[in-house]
Amino acid sequence: MTTRILLVDDHQILREGLRSLLETQPDMKIVGEAGEGTTALQLVRTLRPDVVIMDVNMEGMDGIEVTRRIKREYPETRVLALSMYLRSGFVSEMFKSGASGYLLKENAFVEVVQAIRTVLAGQKYACAKVAGLLVDQYVQSEERASARTALTERETEVTRLLARGKSTKEIALITGSSIKTIDARRRRILKKLGLNSLAELVVYAIREHLIEVDDQRTT
């Protein structure tokens, strides 16, 4: 069974380089090439490739957006990101939009086949440098999470109530503690989390999913 591959990159020489590289593989077939996002989408609809090798940075609709649309229409299509950018923003956005792997272009010759096979197998692929980046990111988010867990159960409860807009008095009433206790606790929470205001605490609570927000808009 031949793997049908669509190449999307706005640099033709790179597309040619990849084509020559992948054509050596008997079970892989380049079914089409696209220099920009819109063409890529049309080709996906007509050719129905198994794997789309996607450049992240493109004029017009970029790789992130194209990936998101592809995955919306054809969730079974695997997208392997191929980029010059080694920045967590791009990497994580790419993964978030549905890409299965992220490969730096300079590593393409060595790793692209392996990467295609990995994503086809339903696994994620990241080249070594990208993997390092992801690990850093994870560690950082873990640190932040640990800050949350550093809060005691009672503190977490108070944080939740504060974020819901309850006053100190109301919280005292709900938890059955004195107002002074709640006040002291509130100050301790802010100090622990390194926050300055109640507004920041609310933001923290939303981010840490301590409270549910129906409409969370993003930029």
Next chain:
Amino acid sequence: MREENNDQPVSSRVSLRRDLLSLISVAILYFIAVRLSLSFLRPPEGPAAIWPPAGIPLSALLIARRSLRPYLAGVLTGAGFAAELLAGTPWAVGIVSALAQTGDAVLSTWLLWGVLGAPPAFTRVREVLAFLALAVGLSNGLMSLAATAVSDLLPGTLPPVVSWYRRAAAAGIGNLMVTPFLLSWAAGLKTGWKTGNLRRLWEGVASGVGLALLEFLALRAPAGQEWFPLCLPHLTYPVLLWAAFRFEVRGATTALLILAAVALPFVVAGPVGGFSSAPDWLDDVIVGPSFLAIAAVFGLLVGTTVAEHRQAQREWERLAHAEQATLEATNDAIWILDREDRILRTNRAAARLFHHAGGEMIGHHGCVLVHGTPGPMPGCPLQQARASLRRETAEVPYGDRWLAIVADPILDSDGRYAGAIHIASDISERKRAEEALRERSRYIETILENAPIGFAVNTIHDHKVVFASGKFEEIYGQPRGSLHSVEEFFDKVYRDAAFRVQIRARVLADMATGDPARMCWEDVPITTAAGNERFVTAINIPLPDHNLMVSTVQDVTDRHLAEEALRRNEARLKKTEEIARLGSWELDLGTGIATWSEETYRIFGLSPGEFVPSYQAFLEMVHPADRAAVDAAYSGSLQEGRDQCDLEHRIVCRSTGEVRYVHERYQHVRDAAGRVLRSIGMVHDITEHKQAEAALRESEERFRRIFEEGPIGIATSGADFRFLRANAAFCRLMGRTDSELRELTFRDLTHPEDLPRDIEPIRKLLRGEIPVYRSEKRYVRSGAEVMWGDATITAVRDREGKFQNFLVMVEDVTKRKQAEESLRIYQQQLRVLAAQLSLSEERERRRIATGLHDHACQTLVLSKMKLQQLQRSLPGGGPEQLGDICAALDRTIESVREMTFDLSSPTLYRFGLEAALKELLQDKLKAEHGLHHVFRDDHAPKPLAEDVRVVLFQSVRELLVNVIKHAHAHKVTLDIARLQDSIRITIADDGVGFEAPTMWTAPSRGRGFGLFSIRERLDFIGGTIEVDAQPGRGSRFTLVAPLEMPRQIAGETRDDDQNLAGG
């Protein structure tokens, strides 16, 4: 009748006419009366007696004045004779009758005047008796007898006896009835009527009517009852009695006349045949006239007795009243007591004093009433008087008063005690006055004893000390009461014998002259008993009439010593004058002698005493130019009576010829009459002062020139802001004249846009809250031309801080302002350019980054790919160099990639500012510099315009680089938050910090320029930066920039974004 004085020439004519009238009227009256009487007499002879004219002449003569009486007698005789003749009487008989009548009247008048000394008023029984005896009895009898005797000699007359008797009876009854009537009525005219009482009138009317009724009944009596008419005349008595009691003689005689007049017709008609049953002649001659005579005498006596009684009663009442009035006239309380000391009479003063009504006290014992004791008090003067039978007095306290009691015994004819007069006088006032007097004399004594002046009194002749006050002895230091004579005084006070003799001789000699001026000895040294030296001033006042000498002495030691001190002070004053360059002088106008103080000499360039000062000499030393003025001022002040004068003038020093300025001030001393005795003045050398004054004037002149001619506009204005004065420069700046400005205030001159901010500070200035106000503002010159002025306004205040005026100084800064304005515009343009530059730099960077990415990177990647292909195609992986080239390519790709991000982060454009900053911290600073960081984002939507985003990113990146390079920080906290319509980025580090203010002021230094540049760029996009830093405490930068509003997002920014992306 009282004699009238006829010598009154004024009234003589009036009295003559009155006399004539009275003569004529009496004559006519008498003629009618005689004529009527004769007509009654002729046929029925009896009734003539009851119409008697005889009283008329007697009354007239008694009333008339003595001088008128002869004429009256003549007239009466004539009238009587005329009446007789007309009645048909033979002329001889007529003459006799008339003469007899007149003679009777003249004789009666003479007798009555002689006996009574006055015409009878019939108020006394004595008068009545004299009248009856002399007029009715003696005179009438004699004249009737004489007339009858003469008539008998004449033919055709009546029988002598009957005629005499009848004539006497007729004339007597006439006198008896008419004379008292007329006289009493005449007296009534003089003394006033006391009738007029309506009740009495009615009583009279009722009596008359009752009498008439009785008469009527009597006339109507049955025949044969003759006793009844006989009783009729007796009915007249009640009427007579009533009239007599009511109106005394006047009433009785009037009633009698009326009754007689009523009876007359009956008598004439004779219906009852006379008054009695007696024979006709008797009836005619005796019964009728007798009855009338008895009735008249009875009436007269009763009336007179009543009158006398009343008179006596009135007299008694008058006396009693007078006596009481006498008692009441005194303020002393008087009791008249009987033998048993019961009060018989008292007065109102007693009632007031003893608080009992006068009536209450009568009949009571005085001691019971006043002292409340049944018996007299011990020592009561009344009791003493009873024993001694002499006047006794005492002064006793009574309540809060003092009373002087006098008890005078009343002795009866046998010299025994029959009562007393007790007089109590209130002497409280006198007692008080005495007490006050005693108090005053004690007071005076106290004063004398305590006065600082000692008093002593001695006799002149024998030099005995009569009185010496304590002070007197104290001053001389002698023990109390030790001085008995003048000799002793001298001995004790002046111990030094020689001095004693000397002073004694002097004092006695002075006293011997009697000259008061020599009775005063001032500052006499004495030695007290204790041996202290003191000084006294003694004044003696001789009282030769009393043989007394009053000496006063005062201790003047202190004054004496003070005067000595004063003399010492004078020397000091002299020195002071010298130091102050202040001399004094005195000019005695009487003698022309001038006295100068030493300093005065020196001021005039003379040595003291070198020359004899005088006014003329002084004038000569005055500067010739001032001489006339100085003389005029001095002489003028004398003539015009100004007592004080100030003037300044120059003098020429005699020794050096130097001109000096002096200030003279002098005053005239006048005697009581106002004449100037002398002038006292001072002269002050003010040469230095004058020189300073001249210097001051010069500096004032300089200031004035600055004000008037200087380039700075200066003006003053009052509290109402109206300009008072402005110099030429001010006028020129404002383009207005001085007079125009006077009508204006600063409001009129200030540009309307600049006015509001001036008003409050100027008010503060007025209130004194700020000392000066400086304002750079636009002025509107005349012609609406605008001028920039730098105004300095101060409030000028006086020494008490009271506002005087504003002082405004204005400098024309229009040119500077214009320069500043163009500079500002250039700066503005420069800033825009700088910002644009930074943005275009960014665009360029991005273009380069994109180029690197799109071409260099792709080519490198492709090269690597080709190389690896080659490597693979070669057996054994080809030469080792291929691997090295691959590694070199990898490093190149890596560095180009990083360069791409360094030049222009794609993250910023793709994911926004937050992501780019986060990436910057995380992937760049941490990885490359090991900087720890905290990144906070409130995750609120923060739409930013492209340029804002770029500027903010660049700024933060520069700041972070600074943190690493200069602050040597280990940790940085980046906080991004949305504030309403703006974004706030806070960068805080734990580095070395810096001095915040220096960052902005020194833009030339490397690091400072960064901050300065950041601020400029932020300013351009409408943002701000705040720095909070202190050395050693880290720093904190806060950047705030506006967010892009939704409307703008839809349009421009997208285009911009695409343009930038494509560029």
